[in-house]
Amino acid sequence: MYDDQPNGAQDKPDIRDYMAEQILGKDDIPLPESVKLNLKEGDQGNSVMCTCFSAYHAAQIANEMEHKATLDPLFDKGWELQGKFGTRTSNGDYVQTALKSLVKNGLITKDGVYKIDGYARIEKSEINYWLAQGFAIVTSAPVTKTNFKKAKYEGIWTGLDGDRTGGHAFIIDGYKPFYKIASNSYGDTWGKFGDGTFLIENEDVEDLGTCYIVYDQKDLKYIFKDVTEESPFAEAIQSMKEKGIINGYGDGSFLPNQPITRGETAQVITNLIKYFNK
DSSP states (O other): OOOSSOOOEEOOOOTTSOBHHHHHOOOOOOOOSOEEOOOOOOBOTTSSTHHHHHHHHHHHHHHHHHHSSOOOBOHHHHHHHHGGGSOOBTTBEEHHHHHHHHHHHOEEETTEEEOEEEEEEEOGGGHHHHHHTTOOEEEEEEEOSSHHHHHHHTSEEOOSOSOOOEEEEEEEEEEETTEEEEEOSBOTTOTTTTSSEEEEEGGGGGGSOOEEEEEEGGGOOEEETTEETTSTTHHHHHHHHHTTSOOOOTTSOOOTTSOOOHHHHHHHHHHHHHHHHO
């Protein structure tokens, strides 16, 4: 029923995308041995809508955590809106286009539109961390003549095991020892396991495309564009901002992980002197 060689996703990372750690902060926490997030699967059939499905699936998980209710996404409507960004071809679309469309248009469901505040890149080494926090990972993978056939019939995607013939988007929504758990966009009966999932060995994660999380607007309060109150530096940054000792940049960002220049150091010292002279 389904194509053994999906061909619907292209990866085009944007250097302007923020890292999740900059947006959400990151705690040093012990991780559970295994994680599996709940997902109500849609079914894209034989189309190339996998970019839309993967973005919507991740947003669905984020919003169901927030709203404590099962949502029923309208994937076709999301795909229609995604097409207005102009990158769609007969071979699919950019994963990043799906994410940008999701943020602009929201997660469209039968019950209404749920606002998504943004998306952010994560490092592949951080996949387990963000899954343990409840975030599904949107990503893509190169398709060869064999790797997705193996994913379907043997249950394990085998990385870039030959020449690339296409691309496919999906979400990673769980892990267990030695493996990541990926949910496909072909419905909840697809594949060897009969639940729409396949496994990715940890050593093959490096063959995946850029990895992203999406986050709900209600989850965050911003100090700066790229610093929320969940940042480990939030209290210090908020205090210094209120005292006028530090300021952000013209676009509203703070760039918390960037080094400070000599000129910026001089400005901070000047602001400190003015504060204490008061």
